[in-house]
Amino acid sequence: MGRRLLRNLRQTDGRLIDLVITDGILTEVRVQGEDLSDVHGEGNPDSGGCFDGFDVWEAPAGTYVSSGWIDMHVHAFPEFDPYGDEIDEIGIKQGVTTIVDAGSCGADRIADLEASGRKADTRLLAFLNISQIGLKRIDELSDMSWINRDKVVQAVRDYPDFIVGLKARISRSVVKESGIQPLVAARELSEQTGLSLMVHIGSAPPDIREVVPLLQRKDIITHYLNGKANNLFDADGNPLDVLTDAVRRGVHLDVGHGTASFSFSTAEAAKRHGIHPDTISTDIYRGNRLNGPVYSMANVLSKFLELGYGLEETVRRVTVNAADWLGRPELGRIQAGDSANLTFFTVADEATELVDSEGERRTSNRRIEAKGAVVGDKFFSSEIRA
Structure with missing residues (x-):
């Protein structure tokens, strides 16, 4: 690929920067206006076009750059219906360079998911479903015999760089008569494997007051802004004690928008009380990508601008x-010496309708639009030609 200079990219703190990528490695990061003539001893960023071995791309006005977006909750195993999709459709094509499959597969199929990830352009990681059948059925924790502890431990041993945690969906339609017992088993498996839990919350039983006390530092509550009756806020919008206690002990709050798990009203209540998301994720799969209300990571991020959060945060x-x-802190930074991992986007100042999982529609005056991405030596953009 050679050497490529990307110019006039804006960071979310407002600074304009120029980037040099050499054979997939980010070799220079400079605030615009600094002399780039010492890059490999040649070149002048003001000369434009292609010069001294550099391909130069002038970013269109208003183009932002960040490290590659990471979606901590997706479903990327297309064989499982309804919760599945193609990896690159919910990854790189949306400007998301890393996706984390949130428990689509248990021990029975995790090898297949890992193999499919190696063929994709998007970086794929995974939470392992504690049920060996994963989302082959959507009541995967209704039969405790499907939690095969030996298989969980072996899968974690087999794929230590791929599996980042364990997933347990703890809501009525999933656990049925098993109640809280799958989460008790998940806690034991977490201790045995050393991996944190991502816990899906939803309709009772079990009651949310039974669920949250079992979570520890670095465990993840996903869907924490859902508008269901069994959510983390009372009728007046005040956070439950179990939520504030969890935040104090370091439990991680993840959005996990999904088809039924994000409410503008709940998000506003959380914001009023300083209960902010640690990570914003989509819970995207084919159905809610094509038909909404998720559509894309950019769409979900736009909802947080509408809620009054700043672009940088x-x-x-x-x-x-x-x-x-x-x-993996290198995935969250733009630093010379790292493999190139970038997302390009704009913020359009125009009226846009946004809808939450409750069907509430709001008109926002700002919309984030993904424009492309870079992963190593591969460029994905209508503006940038590899």
Whole structure:
């Protein structure tokens, strides 16, 4: 691929920067206006076009750059219906360079998911469903015999760089008569494997007051802004004690928008009380990508601008915060010497209708639009030609 200079990219803190990528490695990061003539001893960023071995791309006005977006909750195993989709359709094609499958597969199919990830352009990681059948059925924790502890432990041993945590969906339609017992088993498996839990919350039983006390530091509550009766806020919008206690002990709050798990009203209540998301994720799969209300990561991020969050803090929740939870800080930074991992986007100042999982529609005056991405030596953009 050679050397490529990307110019006039804006960071979310407002600074304009120029980037040099050499054979897939980010070799220079400079605030615009600094002399780039020492890049490999040649070149002048003001000369434009292609010069001295550099391909130069002038970013269109208003183009932002961040480290590659990370979606901590997706469903990327297309064989499972309804919760599945193609990896790159919910990843790189949406400007998301890293996706984390949130428990689509248990031990029975995790090898297949890992193999499909190696063929994709999007970086794929996974939470392992504690049920060996995963989302082959959507009541995967209704039969405790499907929690095969030996298989969970073996899968974690087999794929230590791929599996980042364990997933347990703890809501009525999933656990049925098993109640809280699958979460008790998940806690034991977490201790045995050393991996944190991502816990899906939803309709009772079990009651949310039974669920949250079992979570520990770095465990994740996903869907924490849902508007269901069994949510984390009382009728007046005040956070339950179990939620504030969990935040104090370091439990991680993840959005997990999904088809039925994000409410503008709940999000506003959370914001009023300073209960902010650690990470913003989509819970995207084919149905809610094509038909809404999710559509894309950019659409979900736009909802947080509408809620009054700033651009910098919003993007941080899909870059730095997510990378830190994963223990891969390099994925959340733009730093010379790292493999190129970038997302390009704009913020359009125009009226846009946004809808939550409750069907509430709001008109926002700002909309984030993904424009492309870079992963190593591969460029994905209508503007950039590899």
